[in-house]
Amino acid sequence: MPEKVEYPGGVIQTRVNGKDYTLQSGFEKTLLRLLREDVGLTGTKEGCAEGECGACTVILDGKAVMSCMVPAARAHMAEIRTVEGLANEAGLHPVQEAFVEAGAVQCGYCTPGFLMSAAVLLEELPQPSKDQIKQAFTGNLCRCTGYYSIIDAVERTITRKAEGG
Ligand code: FES
Ligand code: FES
Known part of the structure; x- marks a missing residue:
């Protein structure tokens, strides 16, 4: 309690x-x-x-x-x-878009938590390494074990941002 x-x-x-x-x-x-x-x-x-x-x-x-x-x-x-505050009038948050593209959602139950951890990571560290991404997700579990796609989604977000997208 x-x-x-x-x-x-x-x-x-x-x-x-x-x-x-x-x-x-x-x-x-x-x-x-x-x-x-x-x-x-x-x-x-x-x-x-x-x-x-x-x-x-x-x-x-x-x-x-x-x-x-x-x-x-x-x-x-x-x-x-x-998670309700990630998207705005302009559309989905970049990390939400990348989760969709990378197929990083299975049952989706863990997704709001991963999205918030990812969003705050990218605010603190715009270009995190794979290890830093994994570190940011140490408190998030996915019962569907979709970790590779979740990390892929964050990396896509970083790449897109670096390319000016
Ligand atoms: S519901 Fe809060 S950490 Fe699991
Ligand atoms: S997508 Fe099912 S728990 Fe992560």
């Missing part, structure tokens, strides 16, 4: 995918359940619920975190990005 965190005012004020929310429920939950049940964003998945699989990965104040291990109250005054 997440540690209980005190927060002022009995509400959680947070920004998710650029939109402000004032939540009056969900205080005792995990961040994962807050996002799914109170914010209504169900793209983030629950796999193990104990910090082992990475299906629940979101970006919290610029860092990839396993939201099943984070108390909901941590969302207060924080900036969160979920």
